[in-house]
Amino acid sequence: MPTPPPADVIEPHLHAGEIQTRAEFDQQLATGRLTGLTVQGLRLDVAPVPDLTGIDVAGTLFVGCRFASRDVGADLVRRGANVVPPFSGLPYPTQPTHLYTPDELAAGFAEGGFTGMYDTRVYDHYRAHGGALPDVKEALGQRLHDHGVDNALADATRVWLAAYGPQSVVGIMGGHAVRRGSPAYRMAAVLGWELARADRLVVTGGGPGVMEAANLGAYLADRPATDVTAAIDLLATAPDFTDHHRYTAAALTVRQRYAGVPRQRGDDQGWARAGGLAIPTWLYGHEPANLFAGRIAKYFSNAIREDTILRLARGGIVFAPGRAGTVQEVFQAATKTYYGTDGASGAYIFLDRAYWTVELPVEALLRPLLAASPFGDLSSTIHLTDDVREAVRLLTT
Numbered sequence: 001m002p003t004p005p006p007a008d009v010i011e012p013h014l015h016a017g018e019i020q021t022r023a024e025f026d027q028q029l030a031t032g033r034l035t036g037l038t039v040q041g042l043r044l045d046v047a048p049v050p051d052l053t054g055i056d057v058a059g060t061l062f063v064g065c066r067f068a069s070r071d072v073g074a075d076l077v078r079r080g081a082n083v084v085p086p087f088s089g090l091p092y093p094t095q096p097t098h099l100y101t102p103d104e105l106a107a108g109f110a111e112g113g114f115t116g117m118y119d120t121r122v123y124d125h126y127r128a129h130g131g132a133l134p135d136v137k138e139a140l141g142q143r144l145h146d147h148g149v150d151n152a153l154a155d156a157t158r159v160w161l162a163a164y165g166p167q168s169v170v171g172i173m174g175g176h177a178v179r180r181g182s183p184a185y186r187m188a189a190v191l192g193w194e195l196a197r198a199d200r201l202v203v204t205g206g207g208p209g210v211m212e213a214a215n216l217g218a219y220l221a222d223r224p225a226t227d228v229t230a231a232i233d234l235l236a237t238a239p240d241f242t243d244h245h246r247y248t249a250a251a252l253t254v255r256q257r258y259a260g261v262p263r264q265r266g267d268d269q270g271w272a273r274a275g276g277l278a279i280p281t282w283l284y285g286h287e288p289a290n291l292f293a294g295r296i297a298k299y300f301s302n303a304i305r306e307d308t309i310l311r312l313a314r315g316g317i318v319f320a321p322g323r324a325g326t327v328q329e330v331f332q333a334a335t336k337t338y339y340g341t342d343g344a345s346g347a348y349i350f351l352d353r354a355y356w357t358v359e360l361p362v363e364a365l366l367r368p369l370l371a372a373s374p375f376g377d378l379s380s381t382i383h384l385t386d387d388v389r390e391a392v393r394l395l396t397t
Contacts, residue, residue, distance in 0.1 A: 020097045034060040041095035057081040064095025087141045096148040102291040114245040123285030142300040153297045169201045171313030174210025174320030181236025185213045192217025194392040206280025208241035210320045215292040219275035251291040281305045316346030316395045321355045338373045349391045353384040
């Protein structure tokens with residue numbers, strides 16, 4: 001029988017030897033030593049260009065950094081550094097230093113429409129270079145990119161988790177094809193709104209449908225409920241995500257209309273209360289980007305992305321109606337809970353009792369499975385409800 005891996009295997013690590021900002025780099029440079037450190041994704045080719053001559057770089061790793069010339073990188077190697085330069089010809093950074101923002105994914109939309117935005121250009125490149133089975137150069141670039149996202153995600157969530165604990169992170173899963181303006185969409189938006197107002201970090205898979213709705217609700221958490229309704233009504237003028245341009249344009253219109261909302265409450269986690277977190281993948285890049293999350297950890301690897309969502313959502317998971325993808329997530333989450341892979345799990349909330357007991361009777365299989373967990377009967381974590389506010393109560397008390 002599988003046993004949980006040791007805690008140090010699955011917990012995010014704080015790597016003291018990593019330099020990810022120019023301020024950190026300049027501070028360390030002043031000591032005259034970069035020995036054994038890792039410098040990630042920095043632009044060292046822009047003013048003020050650092051003078052690296054005379055700096056001890058034995059064992060230093062420069063990954064995804066840009067230098068003023070090739071000679072600088074070659075000199076670093078001669079003096080004992082390891083240099084993995086940014087790959088040429090890639091539309092994405094090989095070592096991102098921060099999570100994406102909606103503005104970064106949507107960059108280029110104003111000039112070139114849906115096909116001109118950053119998110120689409122990366123997806124087109126991904127498809128042209130083998131998709132899920134890329135060539136060697138592309139595979140290395142994607143792996144480096146996703147490692148950078150891993151690091152950035154750990155950095156972005158560390159302060160939140162220290163302040164509120166892992167039980168404050170709630171995942172929301174559900175169908176990607178749910179249309180804007182539908183009852184299911186409105187229910188998910190209210191859920192995200194209520195949870196964010198209760199200081200829960202809303203985490204979704206970053207797609208359209210239920211996922212977009214939950215991030216939208218969190219995005220408007222500092223607004224009255226009437227604004228949530230008005231925003232959904234506006235979005236409902238472009239209800240179908242397959243109408244890529246209109247769907248994206250409507251999202252950007254809502255963002256512009258509700259920009260400038262006060263977000264900070266005495267810490268640096270304003271983004272968490274301005275849309276929460278989305279963790280999508282370019283494997284599903286044919287779906288338009290969810291532009292309501294505060295931060296977006298977008299991966300190439302879908303397997304890493306799925307595991308990351310479930311690992312973070314220790315405060316419970318809400319499953320809104322969905323099909324094969326959502327059912328897969330139910331049992332992937334159940335595996336973690338059954339074996340205690342990531343520690344204690346929160347509540348499993350199934351929205352729409354009839355859907356999960358009659359149309360897709362997942363509960364009938366899940367309850368006896370969790371009752372037989374080697375850690376005792378965990379079936380009490382399962383809840384079915386048709387009431388969003390009951391779901392919020394179960395997740396916040």
